[in-house]
Amino acid sequence: MVLGVIFSLLGTGMLIALMFNMAILALPLLAAVAAGRFAYDTGAGVLGAIAVGFLAGAAALSAGQAVLVMTRSTLVRLAVALAFTAPAAFAGYHLVLGLSHMGGAHGVWQQIFAGVGAIAVGAAALMRLATPIIPPAPPTRTA
Numbered sequence: 001m002v003l004g005v006i007f008s009l010l011g012t013g014m015l016i017a018l019m020f021n022m023a024i025l026a027l028p029l030l031a032a033v034a035a036g037r038f039a040y041d042t043g044a045g046v047l048g049a050i051a052v053g054f055l056a057g058a059a060a061l062s063a064g065q066a067v068l069v070m071t072r073s074t075l076v077r078l079a080v081a082l083a084f085t086a087p088a089a090f091a092g093y094h095l096v097l098g099l100s101h102m103g104g105a106h107g108v109w110q111q112i113f114a115g116v117g118a119i120a121v122g123a124a125a126l127m128r129l130a131t132p133i134i135p136p137a138p139p140t141r142t143a
Contacts, residue, residue: 023095024125025061026087032057064129084129085122092121
């Protein structure tokens with residue numbers, strides 16, 4: 001009995017962590033699913049669709065990170081950041097809203113929790129996007 005409760009809590013925690021990561025990566029996940037469905041519909045098969053979807057998602061995330069790292073234009077950086085954080089915040093809002101419905105929160109508190117969740121997931125998406133693809137080289141000493 002106790003072991004079942006522990007495994008249930010552990011599984012629930014892992015599921016919430018997985019949903020949080022999927023919400024953070026909403027735009028690359030959307031690109032991956034769209035490319036995978038297109039590949040499957042054009043006859044690539046299941047494995048081909050998975051491969052195409054994985055490559056499209058990785059390309060979307062890498063392209064966003066590369067644009068943020070390489071460009072100096074504030075408007076371009078803001079547009080890329082908004083393109084990644086807006087879907088993530090939307091997904092985070094609905095994720096926390098659904099969890100608060102299941103958790104038993106009522107009325108206004110559901111909306112408050114969902115708003116805080118949207119801010120947290122949007123900020124996490126921005127931080128994940130702002131992390132450089134390649135770590136910076138260690139500083140060299142000059143004599």
